[in-house]
Amino acid sequence: MDLFERYLASIGRLLPGDQRDDIIAELRDALANRRDEKQAETGHPLTREETTALLRAFGHPLAVAGRYGRQQYLIGPDLYPVYIFVLKIVVAVIAASALVSGIATSIVTAGVNPAQAEPAVRTAITVLWNGCFSAVGIITVIFAILQRRNVHLKFLDEWNPRDLPKTPRRRRETWFDHVAAIVVQTIFLLWWVGAIQFGQPFTVLKSGQSLHLDLAPIWQTVYWPVVGLSLGTILVHAAKLTGAVRKRLASGLDLLLQVAVMAVGGMVLRAQSWVLVTGSGLPAKSLFSVELGVNISIQITLVVVIIVAVCTAMVDLWRLYRPLPSA
């Protein structure tokens, strides 16, 4: 079988059966005309190399056969924006589910010991990986079917601009926000360094029974970092209040504060426990339960604080590096 016939047979295998013979006959004639044209140019029968070059120029069998297909794309330009929009939402939901699953696993398996984070990370990655693969596959198949059936999404035509969501007005920080932050941070700092006291965390339950809550050693370790962070927060808000910093610099300072929160939060989170519970007139089992409950609450709070700091830092980073609007 010469190269022409091998080439045509390769195309034929990729064509729909009811049209195959017809299309191949036409392509055979087209190739023969090309060959005649080339032979007239060169004045001799085509060599094997010239025939190869001619067929290469005609196109790969997959490409040639593909052009006879009824559908030239999996998802067309009308459906593609909707497809991408749906994908983004679903992947975001899966990512959030992975995060929640990870935190839940952390609490269930590691208890108050965040050092044992491996099962939580594994669970989160599994949920993210499997969820994304399945979701992308299923959504792609659904949109490919819609495309193949030529389904027209009515909502793209029958929409009303009045139904569009209102643009949320970004709340700007006011002088009150800065003053409130400075006051709260100052009170916290004074309490932290021992200048003021709010009374001992001591609860009398009933006659002969009491509970004492004491901070675990980790808080001593992060004493100075917390002082620094608190002072930094006060200074940044003071600078903003007096208008001493421009917007971009303010975003940069906010970003630094959030990074500091993440660092200090990470140090604290790595500790075994954060509060020690002692008491009198109570069984050890009850004291242990109370301590466990308080520490789990603190662990969840710390995780949330770090997540919020990460999100805020990302927003600050975006504000810092976004292109300035042209004048």
Add this chain to the structure above:
Amino acid sequence: MPIEDDLYEKLRLELRRGSLILAVLAALKQERYGYTLRRVLADGGLDIDEGALYPMLRRLESQGLLTSEWREEDKRNKRFYRLSPDGAVLLDQLAAEWRAINASLNTLL
């Protein structure tokens, strides 16, 4: 900023794609087979790849704009295409649209 060659080529092909259908319909007011049709278009400055031409002819025929028949010529079986009556009506409409676009663009360019 210099315009990249591949961007120019992409936009040029996009610009030509729609007009090629009009050219094919116009050229098939007279009966032709694929090879001679391609030569006529090439001689008129509209080169078209065979890999695109033949599927286009088949699509236009399935849309009822062309008719075709197999006949022997030069000891070879060839498929001859011709504009159908529906195709002739559509060609007139498309030609009018083309002239209108052309006139509009001429005022802008």
